[in-house]
Amino acid sequence: MNLKELSEQLGLSQTTVSRALNGYPEVSEETRRRVEAFARKMNYQPNSNARRLATGKSYTIGHVVPLSDHDMINPHFSDFIAGAGEIYNRRGYDMLISVVNADTEKSVYESLSRNRRVDGVIVHGPRVKDDRLTILRKLKLPFVVHGRTSDPEDSFSWVDVNNRRAYHKAATYLLEAGHRRIGLINGWEYMTFALKRREGLETALRQNGIEPDPEIMVSSEMIEPNGHGAMKAFLAHRDPPTAVLCSSMLTAMGASRAVHESGMELGRDISLIGYDDCLSFLPAAGEYPSMTVMQSSIRLAGKHCADMLIDLIDGNAGHRNLLLEAEFVIGASTGPAPVMATT
Amino acid sequence: MNLKELSEQLGLSQTTVSRALNGYPEVSEETRRRVEAFARKMNYQPNSNARRLATGKSYTIGHVVPLSDHDMINPHFSDFIAGAGEIYNRRGYDMLISVVNADTEKSVYESLSRNRRVDGVIVHGPRVKDDRLTILRKLKLPFVVHGRTSDPEDSFSWVDVNNRRAYHKAATYLLEAGHRRIGLINGWEYMTFALKRREGLETALRQNGIEPDPEIMVSSEMIEPNGHGAMKAFLAHRDPPTAVLCSSMLTAMGASRAVHESGMELGRDISLIGYDDCLSFLPAAGEYPSMTVMQSSIRLAGKHCADMLIDLIDGNAGHRNLLLEAEFVIGASTGPAPVMATT
DNA sequence: AAAGCCAATCAAAGCGCTTTGGCTTCGCTG
DNA sequence: CAGCGAAGCCAAAGCGCTTTGATTGGCTTT
Numbered sequence: 001m002n003l004k005e006l007s008e009q010l011g012l013s014q015t016t017v018s019r020a021l022n023g024y025p026e027v028s029e030e031t032r033r034r035v036e037a038f039a040r041k042m043n044y045q046p047n048s049n050a051r052r053l054a055t056g057k058s059y060t061i062g063h064v065v066p067l068s069d070h071d072m073i074n075p076h077f078s079d080f081i082a083g084a085g086e087i088y089n090r091r092g093y094d095m096l097i098s099v100v101n102a103d104t105e106k107s108v109y110e111s112l113s114r115n116r117r118v119d120g121v122i123v124h125g126p127r128v129k130d131d132r133l134t135i136l137r138k139l140k141l142p143f144v145v146h147g148r149t150s151d152p153e154d155s156f157s158w159v160d161v162n163n164r165r166a167y168h169k170a171a172t173y174l175l176e177a178g179h180r181r182i183g184l185i186n187g188w189e190y191m192t193f194a195l196k197r198r199e200g201l202e203t204a205l206r207q208n209g210i211e212p213d214p215e216i217m218v219s220s221e222m223i224e225p226n227g228h229g230a231m232k233a234f235l236a237h238r239d240p241p242t243a244v245l246c247s248s249m250l251t252a253m254g255a256s257r258a259v260h261e262s263g264m265e266l267g268r269d270i271s272l273i274g275y276d277d278c279l280s281f282l283p284a285a286g287e288y289p290s291m292t293v294m295q296s297s298i299r300l301a302g303k304h305c306a307d308m309l310i311d312l313i314d315g316n317a318g319h320r321n322l323l324l325e326a327e328f329v330i331g332a333s334t335g336p337a338p339v340m341a342t343t
Numbered sequence: 344m345n346l347k348e349l350s351e352q353l354g355l356s357q358t359t360v361s362r363a364l365n366g367y368p369e370v371s372e373e374t375r376r377r378v379e380a381f382a383r384k385m386n387y388q389p390n391s392n393a394r395r396l397a398t399g400k401s402y403t404i405g406h407v408v409p410l411s412d413h414d415m416i417n418p419h420f421s422d423f424i425a426g427a428g429e430i431y432n433r434r435g436y437d438m439l440i441s442v443v444n445a446d447t448e449k450s451v452y453e454s455l456s457r458n459r460r461v462d463g464v465i466v467h468g469p470r471v472k473d474d475r476l477t478i479l480r481k482l483k484l485p486f487v488v489h490g491r492t493s494d495p496e497d498s499f500s501w502v503d504v505n506n507r508r509a510y511h512k513a514a515t516y517l518l519e520a521g522h523r524r525i526g527l528i529n530g531w532e533y534m535t536f537a538l539k540r541r542e543g544l545e546t547a548l549r550q551n552g553i554e555p556d557p558e559i560m561v562s563s564e565m566i567e568p569n570g571h572g573a574m575k576a577f578l579a580h581r582d583p584p585t586a587v588l589c590s591s592m593l594t595a596m597g598a599s600r601a602v603h604e605s606g607m608e609l610g611r612d613i614s615l616i617g618y619d620d621c622l623s624f625l626p627a628a629g630e631y632p633s634m635t636v637m638q639s640s641i642r643l644a645g646k647h648c649a650d651m652l653i654d655l656i657d658g659n660a661g662h663r664n665l666l667l668e669a670e671f672v673i674g675a676s677t678g679p680a681p682v683m684a685t686t
Numbered sequence: 687a688a689a690g691c692c693a694a695t696c697a698a699a700g701c702g703c704t705t706t707g708g709c710t711t712c713g714c715t716g
Numbered sequence: 717c718a719g720c721g722a723a724g725c726c727a728a729a730g731c732g733c734t735t736t737g738a739t740t741g742g743c744t745t746t
Contacts, residue, residue, distance in 0.1 A: 002731095002732055002733085003732060003733060003734095004732075004733095012695080012696090013695065013696045013697070014696090014697095014732090014733080014734090015695075015696060015697080015698095015734085015735080015736095016694080016695055016696070018733070018734060018735085019695095019734090019735095022734085026693070026694065026695085027693095027694070027695085028693080028694060028695095031694080031695090043457075045454060045457050045458055046458075046732080046733065047396075047458060047459060047731085047732050047733070048458045048459070048460055048733095049392055049395040049396040049401065049458075049459060049731085049732080049733090050396050050701090050731070050732035050733035050734090051732080051733055051734075052392040052395075052396075052701095052733090053390075053392040053393050053395075053396045053701050053702065053703085053731085053732080053733070053734095054700080054701055054732080054733045054734040054735080055701085055733080055734065055735095056701075058392065060439075065425070065428065067425055067428075067429070071623070072623035072624060073421045073422055073424075073425040073623050073624075074421070074624075075418065075421065075622075075623075075624035077421045078416045078417070078418065078420045078421040078424075079416055081416075081421075081440065081442070082408070082410055082416040082442060084442075085408065085410075085440060085441070085442025086410070086442050088442070089441065089442055089443055094439055094441070094460070095439065095440045095441070095442070096403075096437055096438065096439060096440075097424065097428060097438045097439075097440055098428070098432065098437070098438070099424070099425060099427075099428025099429050099431070099432055099438070100432060111388060114386075114388050115388055115389075115390060115391045115392075116390060116391070116392060117391055117437070223624050223625075224625070250624065253596075260603070279418075280414070280415035280416050280418075281415060281416075281417075281418035281566050281593060282566075282567070345701095345702055345703085346702060346703060346704095347702075347703095355725080355726090356725065356726045356727070357702090357703080357704090357726090357727095358704085358705080358706095358725075358726060358727080358728095359724080359725055359726070361703070361704060361705085362704090362705095362725095365704085368723095369723070369724065369725080370723095370724070370725085371723075371724060371725090374724080374725085389702080389703065390701085390702050390703070391703095392701085392702080392703090393701070393702035393703040393704090393731090394702080394703055394704075395703090395731095396701085396702080396703070396704095396731050396732065396733085397702080397703045397704040397705080397730080397731055398703080398704065398705095398731085399731075
């Protein structure tokens, strides 16, 4: 059933039927109702390719996922997608995912844009210095960044967590509990979020007259074994940290495992704070031996990004920014600094 | 730059240019070369919406992800997508992901099909009795199932792991090591894969004259806390299992944690076998205290599904099936059955 | 009553591609 | 040398929608 048939059966022109269905004003209420009822009855749905061709809009949002053959795919990705997808669905958009080789990523944007495959894209995992923004600007393709880059904050749309403040707050909490040596198991610091986290911690340390020690700060892929390895190394340090901040639940779990292996107990012998992205498959707070965490839902961030991008596309808004605050949830993995023989 | 301009500049008709670019034979080799060179130089790419409209093909594969608001999104999903996406990319297809409310899933297939949004779909997480197949058949929409249903095996295309054999094999290995009580921490058993896993275990038990005990078999969401809870319950049983099969790494990690908490040691006091889907963010074998696992890459399965579906769409093949064997990797989490006072 | 307007509708022209059917050449056969 | 088939090219007709630019009739305005 296409528009032509539909309009013939209704005894109307295609124009009128199209307008009736798309909510244009120059159609009488009565006709509109009649058309809508009949369309529903006939189960009519416009052919989206035809519509796309005619309007030049694609009603599709692109997500470009750079991924080399044996790369790891970010475990956060699916939760983000889940959140964004829900909004797309609600607002009549489709989600197009391009898995591309890292080195062809940029040309993919060009191609998506030239082809009018997508009306806009979400930029994932922004680097401090990220030339994707340059490309997208040149292409005039609307985009929203999940995170930030070093570009001026008001020069593009983004949704981000206040990572700096979160880590500042967590560190301050530890400092107030008497900790003087605070380690960091971070993600890759060429990613903006990781850099800001370190800055947050360092600022808090300096405000308390402590010079950050790079020997108890590591930056790597945020997976369990890395958390385990990093914590193990920290514990073997001549002057080990009494508290450690992690950048994910996975590394926190690894770190926690290392602590247990060494016979120590979390919250008593050493304090650990994780970062909970509220990933759906990761232990919910309360289930897993309750860990002190900074917490913010990545799925929610996905929703925000999607909404913001669609607003941008519809022209209802210019650049917008959304800075989410992570919640600080105190669990059992933190406690006062152990009393040392020294000092 | 569109076809019209391109052909004008080349001094050829649109027909010829289109044919040249699409590899039709009725174009001289010389012309084809000239056209191709020029198109590349001009950076021409056909407008895909126009092409879709004209051909009725969408060059897009759909993935429908049912997801209610606070549902968990399957952690396997992103790895599967990564694998499939790579193939789509290579073979010139796009990936469309629809996140839908579980209750509207079926109508989404209709809509995707009627709209010609997709040329085919991948069916995720098949149930034993799954009416999605009925719908897709009625819609004549090509599909490949990742897993199987209770429908006759040769009546549709699927890619699956030989779950039954994997669990049979793992159980037999344990039985040969003297274990007589083997527990199971399974996924939801309305999912075919989980059902087959239990069947594999039960068959092995019966072949050794042991009646399966439902009290040491649980079925639930495969996340860490559930593994932990299940194992804790098993250990508290009046006649606890000496070995346990898990259906994922997440539950295995939870189970492992429960074992450690109880002061026991894996491989000595109790044996544990996990199922490693080779998820990119999960501890690689060797890193995590090496666990005995059944192993098969879900990312690879994604690749196979994608290839199979595209073949199906292109009409190069009828129904095809691919039964992958899981590898059995012996690690340190298994050992001979502990010698009991009894027996 | 003529003029003008608004509301409601329509015919037709795109959107940029593919594909059908036809038209030249040209080389070859009988 | 007529006749024919193949090779190579083209014009034009879709694909199913949106949108521009009429067109109509009924009502108000002067």
